[in-house]
Amino acid sequence: MVQKISFEEARERLMKRNLKATPQRVVIYEALVNMNNHPTAEMIYEHIHSNNPSISLATVYKTLDTFVDSKLADKVLSDHGVTRYDGYTDTHNHLYCTNTEELIDYEDEELVKMLEQYFESKRISNFKIHDIRLQVLGEKIDVRQQVELSK
Ligand SMILES: [Zn+2]
Incomplete structure (x- = not known):
């Protein structure tokens, strides 16, 4: 944000x-x-x-x-x-660009809720979860490249 x-x-x-x-x-x-x-x-x-x-x-x-x-x-x-x-x-996840090392906030309430519910249902033994953070690795694609890729 x-x-x-x-x-x-x-x-x-x-x-x-x-x-x-x-x-x-x-x-x-x-x-x-x-x-x-x-x-x-x-x-x-x-x-x-x-x-x-x-x-x-x-x-x-x-x-x-x-x-x-x-x-x-x-x-x-x-x-x-x-x-x-x-x-x-605030709870949020990150996109990490492996080219530029940029960490980009990725805010998606639905994802946050889904992860919480998923791990709640898993009931991992001997482990109390405080927070779930996802870091998605990839690379930023600029608009020009995006057009190329869609051709
Ligand atoms: Zn952040």
Whole structure:
């Protein structure tokens, strides 16, 4: 989901989760949400560095962990095992393009319900399910290619 939030809104969301809204945290959270590309910690660091040279990469990592603990962000693993972060925490699935390494939100309530019901009916023994996330691997096809393929 494409979201754009202001610094003020980022601050409010932190406070709602009972996190101290330090300027560093707000800057990192605002970047995570507004980058909209499931960034890695390094990508966030690069993004904010010129305006916030005092924020270290270690701080970015630590802060992202705090967000995950407070349910303000989710960790998403890419196909290569690289940890990426998602500022959009409603249940949703992802399409992963193996060419561009893009993670694209795939929102489909019907699919979410179907997966939940499926696993409920399976009653896997000795395992309690918290969340089901699907990552569909493939490659993005641009409109031009699509026309070619349909010929
Ligand atoms: Zn996502």
